[in-house]
Amino acid sequence: MNRDTIKGQWKQLSGKIKAKWGKLTDDDIDVAEGNFEYLVGKVQERYGIARDEAEKEVREFNRMP
Template sequence: MNDDKIKGQWKQLSGKLKAKWGKLTDDDLKVAEGNSEYLAGKLQERYGIARDEAEKQIREFDGKL
C-alpha cells in the first residue's frame, strides 16, 4: 500500500477500511493515518490472523482502489 497515496486520501479511505474491516475502531484508523504497517498489526490483533495474511488483505484492498 502506497503510504503517500493513502495519507492524501485518508478520510475517504478510512470509511472504506471501516466498511471492510468492521472490527477496526475509529481510534485505530486515526492512529494508522495511512501507515500500512500499523494497519496490518491492527488487523492481525483484531482478527487473529497471521501478519502475512493481514498484509495480503491490505494489498488486495489497495489493488481494488
C-alpha cells in the same frame, strides 16, 4: 494505490476501511492515519490472523479502485 496515496487520501479511505474491517475501532483508524504497517498490525490483532495474511489483505485493499 501505493503507501503515499494512502496517506494523502486517508479521510476518504477511512470509511472504506471501516466497511471492510468492521472490527477496527475509530481510534484504530485515526491512529493509523495512513501508516501501512500500523494498519496491518491492527488487522492482524483484531482478526487473529497471521501477519502475512493481514499484509496480503491490506495490499489487496490498496489495489481496489
